[in-house]
Amino acid sequence: DGGITQSPKYLFRKEGQNVTLSCEQNLNHDAMYWYRQDPGQGLRLIYYSQIVNDFQKGDIAEGYSVSREKKESFPLTVTSAQKNPTAFYLCASSMGRTPTGELFFGEGSRLTVL
Amino acid sequence: AQRVTQPEKLLSVFKGAPVELKCNYSYSGSPELFWYVQYSRQRLQLLLRHISRESIKGFTADLNKGETSFHLKKPFAQEEDSAMYYCALIHSSASKIIFGSGTRLSIRP
Numbered sequence: 001d002g003g004i005t006q007s008p009k010y011l012f013r014k015e016g017q018n019v020t021l022s023c024e025q026n027l028n029h030d031a032m033y034w035y036r037q038d039p040g041q042g043l044r045l046i047y048y049s050q051i052v053n054d055f056q057k058g059d060i061a062e063g064y065s066v067s068r069e070k071k072e073s074f075p076l077t078v079t080s081a082q083k084n085p086t087a088f089y090l091c092a093s094s095m096g097r098t099p100t101g102e103l104f105f106g107e108g109s110r111l112t113v114l
Numbered sequence: 115a116q117r118v119t120q121p122e123k124l125l126s127v128f129k130g131a132p133v134e135l136k137c138n139y140s141y142s143g144s145p146e147l148f149w150y151v152q153y154s155r156q157r158l159q160l161l162l163r164h165i166s167r168e169s170i171k172g173f174t175a176d177l178n179k180g181e182t183s184f185h186l187k188k189p190f191a192q193e194e195d196s197a198m199y200y201c202a203l204i205h206s207s208a209s210k211i212i213f214g215s216g217t218r219l220s221i222r223p
Binding site for chain 1: 120123146148150157158159160163200202204209210211212213214215216
């Protein structure tokens with residue numbers, strides 16, 4: 001079954017704890033992205049990576065970190081520095097290092113901070 | 115700054131009525147614009163792109179550079195069109211895609 005897999009689907013975290021969201025793709029896509037989806041604010045880009053071992057900050061990178069050690073994996077860590085981490089997180093990938101417009105999305109991970 | 119604006123958070127129309135989801139953008143140069151859709155319990159997916167000038171599921175969108183708009187239209191709404199719709203453009207750096215805030219379309223029977 002090809003595509004993008006995000007895990008876990010639901011995650012609860014206590015304040016002050018870091019948490020890592022997993023994103024794996026078997027599409028052999030070069031670029032991967034993390035978006036945050038909040039009601040009324042749409043999708044906001046957190047981080048993106050065009051090639052292995054390289055990534056760039058998006059519009060709301062503060063309080064987040066990523067790594068891209070393998071082409072198929074792009075985990076996102078939500079650190080305790082993120083002031084409002086409760087949100088729905090979407091991972092996506094695209095063929096080629098520059099987007100042609102078609103992003104393939106995962107099912108998302110909903111993080112709730114208690 | 116490059117930006118995509120969707121002024122309507124919610125649009126509710128009756129089945130069979132025309133639909134127009136508004137999208138305005140700010141961009142210097144020639145933008146590449148897209149509409150994405152997210153049906154209930156499904157993944158966000160590409161609906162159409164302006165360069166293709168295609169009609170998907172009865173939807174069309176025309177790029178109007180003079181008005182900097184890319185509105186999504188359908189002449190006769192169907193109940194299965196109920197979904198969240200996002201307008202998006204490729205940033206001039208060609209490295210990322212910027213999304214609007216989304217419009218929830220609700221089709222009433």
